[in-house]
Amino acid sequence: MDQFTLNLIVVGITFAIYIGIAIWARAGSTAEFYAAGQGVNPIMNGMATGADWMSAASFISMAGIIALAPAGGYQQSAFLMGWTGGYVLLALLLAPYLRKFGKFTVPEFIGDRFYSTTARLVAVICLIVISVTYVIGQMRGVGVTFSRFLEVSTDMGLYIGAAIVFAYAVLGGMKGITYTQVAQYIVLIIAYTIPAIFISLALTGNFFPQLGLIGSYAPSNGEISMLAKLDSLVTELGFTAYTAETSNMFNMILFTMALMIGTAGLPHVIIRFFTVPKVADARSSAGWALVFIALLYTVAPAVGAMARLNLTTTFWPGAVTGPALSAPALSIADIESKPELSWINTWKATGLLNFEDRNGDGMIQYFNEPAAVAAANKAVADAQKALAEAAADADKAPLEAAVTEAQAAQAAALAEAKLGDKSLAELGLVGNELTKVDNDIMVLANPEIAALPGWVVALVAAGGLAAALSTAAGLLLAISSAISHDLIKGALNPNISEKGELLAARISMAVAIGVATWLGLNPPGFAAQVVALAFGLAAATIFPALMMGIFSKRINKEGAILGMLAGLVFTAVYIFLYLGWFFIPGTNVYANTPANHFFGISPLSIGTIGALVNFGVAWIVSMATKAPPREVVDLVESIRIPRGAGKAQAH
């Protein structure tokens, strides 16, 4: 059976399961549509939260983001700590109290606690900006995964994915989404760990990739650890050591913190804790969610480090037993002829990987091209291009002289730059010949690099789809419930019947899917940057508002509204200064380089400062204005006491 048929069968089976669950778990009431009837077992809810949380980015990209980071893999630990540590904050500071509150949406809590429809609408705006920016990436992920594994166009893949989400999200609401996410979690975790276990066994002899990460390198017979081997190889090739110290500790701390409080402030994650029966369940459910998330997040750094090592030893066969340069680089003849290397050409065809024999020696040398060499190479190419494009009757002498001059500078740069104890010129190198390695390849091509059977490859396809679809569904539910419950029932038409609201929720969901699909088909050019915006805004708006609403009786509506607006504006403006106003390319005020950042704080990390701005403004304004009324103080006191959550129902 060929790979394509196998992919089709495995993905087809998983989709049939999702549809089956959708039909079984139809929502009959708004409580079921928004919060799965508040009857979900905490372990099941933990699993669903895991799938909800782990997006296409976590599944497909994260290992590669760690493995291929120019500043080394250690600096990217911010993602690992940030995206897990946020659950501690959720469990300690938000989930139990919001569950006791017992209603359906995040803006609803903010509106009631700060006794203000304005506060609720500000929260709706923040929620929609956060969730819509997030959902674009998921829809893209669905389309891209389809096109790579199932030989349909990216657009066609997007339509199929949208149709599946439509089926179970519109029919089942939170109830359908929850039980589908449980199934999707199982698919994605199996797909992620099986290749990781095989690779860990091959490289370190450890069954558990977590132990492989700190284990010894098998081909060295235990003489050197896997990480030390990786460090020695990448530094020999001119890269920053994998375990190198961070160059900016302050920024790494702020970035980790922004990811943590951003995670705790993401509405689609918070609403998952509205689905469990009791306050005690909300606490333990955050723990279960982290168990299921940790299964992937503790494996991801191992996948990253080992995939980087595999990539290096593939292109430098001598690196398995000695230094990388102890034997010639991988030859193109081997890539063409050896079946175990066929994945290189398979993935070259997708554009995720590319190589070019720049010095014409029939081999592909992979190393870190020094900046001076890259600049000199570009100068030669530019001069040659100018000469080739010159008109036939033009005076070519100055152009030829320019080429000669650039070539002399290039030769000097190559003689100057060293790889090991020899210069590039002595080694006969012109530049790095592995010209492109996409982050995503570290997970997507993993089963093929490790020569695993075809069904594992098919499983990775199904896992990538499960990760993207489950996150998309959770986000779409957060958006649609904000529209039907907070905007329509909360502000526009408070007298709407239960049946009418359920219909409105379903229509909002359908519209949200339509908008998300359209954005997936026509992605704004800034899809990658907006994730920074989503986390930054969640950290600077929703998390502080919720926390102050629970832990302070004194913060009032004026403080909360101005605090959220201040956090929103401050964070968005700082990001726009470096990435362009509303992400329009070319409108940025400063170039986005570390030298230009205020106090070295990157736009990715600014959410932490935005949260502090929010807290500060809210406190000062609240102190200067009237204390909240008695019934609000009573509300705060009641959410602090767990008893009675089971009966609390809002209609």
Place this chain on the structure above:
Amino acid sequence: MADKSSSNAYWAANVRIILISLAVWFACSFGLGIILRPALKGIMVGGADLGFWFAQNGSIYVFLVLIFAYAARMNKLDKEHGVDE
């Protein structure tokens, strides 16, 4: 609901548990994983230095234990103050 003074005592105990838990949360991630890493370079966990291991794996395990310990401690506190369900 319990009477006023009991619910105040419950809340104070709750906040104390939260603060202790947050101290652990901060120490394992920001402390051992980032700030103290250069100082603890010599201590190895298998093939990784302590700070690297905490940053990539260890802190996640601590987070897990922390949440369940917090949940257990709070369940006990709920019972002591008669606010469990």
